[in-house]
Amino acid sequence: FINRISDLLGPIIDLLNPEKSGNRLLREVFFLQTFLTHNLDKLLDSGLYTGEITELTGSPGSGKTQVCFSVAVNISHQLKQTVFYIDTKSGMCANRLLQMLQTKTPNMEEQMEALQKIKVFRVFDVFSLLACLQHLRSNGLQKASVGGGSVKTLMVDSVSAVLSSMLGGKQNEGMSLLMQVAGELKMIAKDFNIAVLMTNHVTKDGNGHLKAGLGQSWSHVPRTRVLLQRVEDTETSSLRTATLTKSSRQACHLVEEFDLCHWSEERRTSISGKRKLEERSKP
Amino acid sequence: MHTPHSRSVGGGNAPFWLVCQTAIKHQKKKKKKKKRKSTVNSKMHRTVPSLPLAPSMKVKLINAGFQVASDLTDMRPLQLCKEAGISQEEAVEVLQVLRDDGQPHQQRAATESLTALDLLHQEQALGSIVTFCSALDDALGGGVPVGKTTEICGSPGVGKTQLCMQLAVDVQIPVCFGGLGGKALYIDTEGSFLVQRVADMAEAAVQHCTLLAEDTEQRQALEELTVEKILSNLFLVRCHDYVELLAEVYLLPDFLSEHPEVRLVVIDSIAFPFRHDFEDLSQRTRLLNGLAQQLIQLATQHSLAVVLTNQMTTRVSNGQSKLVPALGESWGHAATQRLILHWEGLRRLASLYKSPSQMEATIQYQITVQGFRDAPDEPRTTPDSSAVSSPSGNHSKRPRMEDLS
Numbered sequence: 067f068i069n070r071i072s073d074l075l076g077p078i079i080d081l082l083n084p085e086k087s088g089n090r091l092l093r094e095v096f097f098l099q100t101f102l103t104h105n106l107d108k109l110l111d112s113g114l115y116t117g118e119i120t121e122l123t124g125s126p127g128s129g130k131t132q133v134c135f136s137v138a139v140n141i142s143h144q145l146k147q148t149v150f151y152i153d154t155k156s157g158m159c160a161n162r163l164l165q166m167l168q169t170k171t172p173n174m175e176e177q178m179e180a181l182q183k184i185k186v187f188r189v190f191d192v193f194s195l196l197a198c199l200q201h202l203r204s205n206g207l208q209k210a211s212v213g214g215g216s217v218k219t220l221m222v223d224s225v226s227a228v229l230s231s232m233l234g235g236k237q238n239e240g241m242s243l244l245m246q247v248a249g250e251l252k253m254i255a256k257d258f259n260i261a262v263l264m265t266n267h268v269t270k271d272g273n274g275h276l277k278a279g280l281g282q283s284w285s286h287v288p289r290t291r292v293l294l295q296r297v298e299d300t301e302t303s304s305l306r307t308a309t310l311t312k313s314s315r316q317a318c319h320l321v322e323e324f325d326l327c328h329w330s331e332e333r334r335t336s337i338s339g340k341r342k343l344e345e346r347s348k349p
Numbered sequence: 350m351h352t353p354h355s356r357s358v359g360g361g362n363a364p365f366w367l368v369c370q371t372a373i374k375h376q377k378k379k380k381k382k383k384k385r386k387s388t389v390n391s392k393m394h395r396t397v398p399s400l401p402l403a404p405s406m407k408v409k410l411i412n413a414g415f416q417v418a419s420d421l422t423d424m425r426p427l428q429l430c431k432e433a434g435i436s437q438e439e440a441v442e443v444l445q446v447l448r449d450d451g452q453p454h455q456q457r458a459a460t461e462s463l464t465a466l467d468l469l470h471q472e473q474a475l476g477s478i479v480t481f482c483s484a485l486d487d488a489l490g491g492g493v494p495v496g497k498t499t500e501i502c503g504s505p506g507v508g509k510t511q512l513c514m515q516l517a518v519d520v521q522i523p524v525c526f527g528g529l530g531g532k533a534l535y536i537d538t539e540g541s542f543l544v545q546r547v548a549d550m551a552e553a554a555v556q557h558c559t560l561l562a563e564d565t566e567q568r569q570a571l572e573e574l575t576v577e578k579i580l581s582n583l584f585l586v587r588c589h590d591y592v593e594l595l596a597e598v599y600l601l602p603d604f605l606s607e608h609p610e611v612r613l614v615v616i617d618s619i620a621f622p623f624r625h626d627f628e629d630l631s632q633r634t635r636l637l638n639g640l641a642q643q644l645i646q647l648a649t650q651h652s653l654a655v656v657l658t659n660q661m662t663t664r665v666s667n668g669q670s671k672l673v674p675a676l677g678e679s680w681g682h683a684a685t686q687r688l689i690l691h692w693e694g695l696r697r698l699a700s701l702y703k704s705p706s707q708m709e710a711t712i713q714y715q716i717t718v719q720g721f722r723d724a725p726d727e728p729r730t731t732p733d734s735s736a737v738s739s740p741s742g743n744h745s746k747r748p749r750m751e752d753l754s
Contacts, residue, residue, distance in 0.1 A: 125678070125681065126681035126682050126687065126702075126703050127681075127687065127702050127703035127709075131705050132705075135705075150462070154642070154645075155645060155682075155685060156496060156497050156498070156645050156648060156649050156685055157497075157685055157705040158465075158468065158705070159472070159705045159706035160465045160466070160468040160469035160471075160472055161469065161472055161490075161706050162705060162706040163465050163469075164469060165706075178466055181464065181465040181466040181469060182464045182465070182466050183464075184464060184465040185462040185463070185464055185465075186462055186463050186464070186465060186468055187461075187462045188463075188649060190642050190643075190645055190646035190649070191642060191646075193399065193400070193401040196395075196399035197395060197399070200394050200395055200396065200399065201394065203394070204394035205394075224682070226679075226682070227638070227641075227642060227682065227683075228642065230634070230635070230638050230679060231635045231636075231638040231639035231642065232635075233635075234631050234632075234635060235629075235631065235632055235635060238404055239404045242398060242404070243399075246396075246398060246399055267678075267679055267682040268678065269678055269679060270678055274666065279679065303709050304708070304709065
């Protein structure tokens with residue numbers, strides 16, 4: 067009991083101490099330039115910030131997993147840092163990561179090295195997710211930093227897949243689990259100075275407008291929220307728009323357009339005759 | 350002032366200092382017990398609220414002072430029973446859950462990670478199931494991937510069940526021919542499974558392999574590949590409503606442990622039992638999401654491909670109507686890959702709508718007597734397309750093929 071109180075008061079006392087707190091706040095926050103595309107980085111105010119949670123929402127097929135892959139590949143290849151990726155939908159496809167790496171560098175060794183820096187956890191329900199996050203918080207992340215690499219990013223794809231079946235109806239545990247997951251993510255982000263990126267699904271509200279899933283309570287958890295959408299009525303079906311729906315740094319409702327094909331340019335140029343036939347017959 | 354130490358201090362009119370005192374004494378007792386546990390266990394950090402127990406149980410445990418899972422590990426059921434005020438059976442259950450949670454494979458899943466490089470090697474080893482339509486195989490990156498869930502949506506009559514039956518036959522093609530050599534489980538909820546049709550497809554597949562056989566290994570495998578063997582490796586389950594379907598999926602892990610050669614599970618269709626007689630739509634969404642996660646877990650842990658069939662519904666917006674996949678917006682996020690089959694005039698087209706690794710593509714296919722095949726005017730033709738009666742010409746004038754969907 068007393069130990070717990072001192073645990074709680076410790077950080078508060080630190081914050082109140084003027085010397086220590088000022089340095090702490092100023093020194094340790096920095097951002098990770100994600101090199102996604104110039105547009106997306108602009109939207110995120112130059113990148114992902116450590117110590118914060120950023121959320122990507124969008125309809126199926128809007129590119130959330132692709133953006134996560136791109137961020138993982140950029141950070142592991144260009145910034146040479148370890149990335150932790152928690153995959154709940156078996157959407158992680160190492161072949162795709164390799165394709166993206168191949169457009170960045172033709173050197174096989176570099177590609178393999180970058181792939182080794184991405185660590186994947188596969189969990190399929192909320193209790194395993196909590197077990198994984200608690201394990202990371204207690205010894206997983208320290209082990210990773212001790213080993214030489216530094217961990218600066220944690221991705222969870224997707225949070226809504228495991229939580230949405232627990233909410234609503236007569237279940238009384240849903241909110242508690244939701245808040246526990248939120249608490250774990252926030253503690254990991256703050257204590258270890260890590261940028262957390264997660265994906266969420268969308269639902270339609272009464273008027274037919276898209277809104278992020280998991281309800282109002284979850285909307286307070288991420289600091290920044292980006293909505294990805296397809297661009298209708300275009301010839302190339304790989305265009306997407308990103309809209310900033312919640313941010314503490316920039317004006318909301320900034321929209322940027324980007325192209326998913328940008329991350330696999332080589333593949334596009336090596337289209338065989340067959341693929342061209344398919345493109346012509348696209349609706 | 351003497352007061353008896355009782356566990357139910359929280360409720361009632363006990364003064365605050367008394368509550369604190371009792372709680373402190375309680376914690377001291379707990380600490381004495383904790384000293385016995387000196388081995389570092391990775392379970393030590395798991396908090397009690399995050400354990401997979403019933404909420405009422407967790408409330409009782411937390412009120413009794415247990416905060417972390419390691420507080421509970423070295424308790425006997427009788428002790429736990431007295432401390433937490435739960436019945437003996439419940440105490441045994443709680444300790445059982447903790448022990449299961451600490452099982453090697455559970456812990457490994459949650460706490461150990463694979464690097465992307467390991468995953469790459471794994472994916473290359475897993476392979477995919479061909480569909481005998483080379484355009485579709487190219488679009489899917491080799492075929493229906495193993496280890497992921499694929500959803501096939503389409504209007505009635507476009508060929509979803511045909512594709513499912515074709516996959517159930519194709520998964521059994523021997524490894525030396527480039528197939529997986531595995532068995533298939535077909536869960537039929539609509540009653541549209543026709544054995545005679547599968548027998549025709551199996552015969553066509555065997556003929557196709559016979560044409561391809563080159564070396565002795567392949568010829569040996571071909572001797573064993575008969576229509577009877579293909580039909581006997583196909584397990585069929587008929588579910589009449591959603592409760593049966595949920596029960597079947599719940600029992601699948603046991604079935605799959607008994608039959609480890611199963612490489613394909615087809616649910617045709619998953620929309621049918623959930624679209625009839627369901628008043629509470631939010632409950633339907635929850636059930637479907639839970640079902641999808643269970644299927645993804647099975648696909649990953651047992652290395653199989655899961656194929657789901659979905660129906661289409663009409664969405665009216667801005668005075669226009671559009672055909673969209675049924676079961677709602679959040680179901681769209683459930684499957685890993687989504688394939689939409691649709692008509693364009695007399696042509697059948699398949700569009701890859703959502704995939705983590707493949708680009709979007711639309712290809713044409715057709716249904717012949719042999720099964721699911723390439724459309725005749727594609728430059729790459731398989732030997733069976735010689736059975737196509739009319740030559741390719743004008744698309745809109747191509748006669749419709751006989752099919753039994």
